[in-house]
Amino acid sequence: MNSEGRSRKRSASSMTLSFPIIYLLSANLGSKELQDLEEQIPTLTYDINEAEVILGKVFRKERVLFELRKLKLATEEVDPLERAASPSQARKRAKLLTPALASSDIDSDTASEAEVQRRLVGPTPTEPTVKVVKLPWFTESLKAGELLPMDDYVIYEGRKAPKTPVKAPQPPPTEKAADIMKRALADASGSPRSSRPRSSQGRRGEAYVSHPVRPALLRQTTSEHEIDTQLPPIPDYLHTTYSCQRPTPVHPPNEAFIEELTKIRRARTLTGDKIGVRAYSSAIATIAAYPYTFRTAQEVARLPGCGSKIALLFQEFKDTGQIQEARQDESDPRLATLQLFYDIWGVAETTARDFYNRGWRDLDDVVEYGWDALTRVQQIGVKYYDEFQLKIPRAEVERIASTVLAHANKVAKGGAGFEMVIVGGYRRGKRESGDVDVVLSHRDEAATLGFVEALVVSLERAGYVTHTLSLATTNSERGQVPVAWKGDAKKAGAGFDTLDKALVVWQDPAWTTGEARNPNPHRRVDIIISPWKTAGCAVLGWTSGTTFQRDLRRFCKKERRLKFDSSGVRSRVDGSWVDLESGPDGKPAPDMLTAERRVFAGLGLEWRPPEERCTG
CATH class of the missing domain: 1.10.150.110 (DNA polymerase beta, N-terminal domain-like)
Incomplete structure (x- = not known):
């Protein structure tokens, strides 16, 4: 049987099932797979606003929302409890769960009847909804010869936002899209499909003849x-x-x-x-x-x-x-406030949105209404907010790094032996840095064991470190043995790396002006301690831009079946540590930068100097 005959057979089998009106997402579908599916879906529409079901090769709600936003379909998510309930139960639950609003809370001159209803008792189950369903629901329904229940395949269900009424004169009523499709199916049941692109008739009579929806054309002179x-x-x-x-x-x-x-x-x-x-x-x-x-x-x-x-x-x-x-x-005041909160050291974007949702609009609100609820780190971030926003010139970065190295060799057994690389934006060539990142290592593995605590104490006593934001000794606690990879499940110690590190607030204790208080700004400094055998990974991980680091991990996973982080490389096959930094003779690298080059070579990557890793 040729391909046209197989297509007719598939189409005929799908026509026996009463599918809802379906819009097919093109995301993650190849052109051949997209074409085959379009041939199989008897109720396919090219207008997403007509769809009762959106079918796609997507698996996460976040991706679904991204696709809907891209296609300009505004929806409001249906509560899962409401979705599972019968219409009468949903209406009753909405009345019970929605607090009553006083009549003064609603502007009757501007709110429509439907809006008033939604605000008083919540959205009614009779409002049109659209379900985004995993592709296997359709293919498995075809195999089973019957429509399977959608519940196990639904990723997202949303109410279609009501459109703004059009005040211009309206054309005479036309047939509904569903009626048009059903009539078209009846007409086509005994005739072969055309090989030309399919088209469907929209509510206003426009013809949709291609899929996916074409983006705006690029005009060109x-x-x-x-x-x-x-x-x-x-x-x-x-x-x-x-x-x-x-x-x-x-x-x-x-x-x-x-x-x-x-x-x-x-x-x-x-x-x-x-x-x-x-x-x-x-x-x-x-x-x-x-x-x-x-x-x-x-x-x-x-x-x-x-x-x-x-x-x-x-x-x-x-x-x-x-x-x-x-x-x-x-110019968006909400985004400006979110950015203000996000810039507090210790506050991520989720926390920033939480602050905003509490009604806070500036740092004074955070201090007045939420100070006791902040973590110690966040309180320090608020206290030194303005100073942490100041950029650090390269010369000052170098002075801070030299001081850290001097104290490291002062505290070290034997009084020397520590080596250091300034990493972060400084090493990538930025003229100014937001903070100072340094990686310290020693050829004697015993010298780095538990060393970070002693180094911080020395810097505190000298007046350089005013606050310790975080002190991690995970690597020393396990004897500086690289962690075996144990799968993708979340576990203690998982994350950017498991090296010993201290994230501190720094202030130069010396000043020559006549001011009574130290005028030097507080700076953020990260001190990372790595054993010599994995120092190359530490320098590589802490130097490169964010997207470079993300893609390095993805490359190792997809192309090399390895797990990379700043504390070493592990095999995804047996979980063992993979030594990329020792030479062919088994001897360790002569210096930290040579070790970093060996990591590139061991991963099969062309060497890129730090100035070429500025991916943002």
Whole structure:
């Protein structure tokens, strides 16, 4: 049987089932798989607003919300308890759970009847909803020859937000989309499908003839088209999705455009859009590695991780010198407040949103209403908020690092032997740093055992360390033996690394002015202690940009079946430590930077100097 015959057979079998109106998400589907599924779905619509069910190869609610937002379908999530209840039970539960509102709380002149109902007793179960369902529900229903219950396949169910009424004269009523589809199915039941793209009739009579919904077209002048025919070839290293395989300079040619994208990514971070943050991070890392200045939007669209969305943003940036979304984010008072809270040391984006939801709008509110509920670290972050926002010049970074090393060798047994590398943004070439990160190691493994505590005590006594925010001795507690990888399950000690470290507040105790109090600003300093056998991993992990580190871990997992973190490399096959830093003769690396190079070589990665790991 040829492919056309098989397609007819599949279509005929699916027509015997009364599927709801289905919209098919294209995410994670190849072109062939997408085409095959479109042929099999008898009630397929290309207008997501018509859909009763959205079918997709997606598995997480966060990704679903991202896709719905991208397709401009506004929904309000249905409470799982309400979804499981009968309509009468749901209505009763809404009345019981929703506090009654006084009539004065509702503006009857502006609120519609439906809005008043929703605000008094909650949304009614009769409002149209759409379910986002895993793809196996459809394929397994076909195999079973009957519609399977959706409950085990539903990822998300939401009420479609009511559309703003159109005040212009309306056309005469037309047939409902469901009636049109059912009639079309009846007409087509005895005839073969056309190989041409399918179309469905929308509520207003528009024809939808392609899927997925096409993004806005990139307009292009004749001169721009001529430029596109002469674009330089995409460098080989940009054909990979791993930013750890690319050179990424601290000041790339398209730095101004990247700054605009970074502002949008920051807003996505503050609002908890993890999918959006990851997408923008990938695009930014790709653009930062592109060695030429963009001239056209098509030049952007061809790059991996960018596509039409980023290309359209570049077109806007090229035409106006800015991106409207970034400007809106900058002027959004809610985002400004979230950023204020997020900048408190010890406060993550989730906590920042919690502060905002409590009604706090500035640091005074945090102090007045929530001081006792803050952790000690957060209280210190509030106390030195303004000072922690000040950037640290390179010369001061070097002075602080030299002081740490001097105290390390003063405290060390024998009075010497510790070596140090300044890591973080300083090593990547930034002119100013937000904090100071240093990695210390010693060729004698006994010297690093439990050493971090003694070093902090020495710095405190000398007046340099005013507060210790965090002190971790996990590595020493297990005898500085690399942790065997035990699978993806969360466990104690899992995270960025398991090295001994001290995160401290630093202030230079010496000043020459006549002021009564020390005028020197408080700084954030991270002191990391690594055994010599894994010092290369520590230097690599603490030097590289965030996306570089993320992709390095992903590369090790996908391509090498290894688990990388700053405390060493482990095998995902048997969990054992993998020594990449010793030489062929088994001897340790002669210095920490050589050890870092050996980690690159052992992972099969081309060496990238720190100045080429600025992925953001």
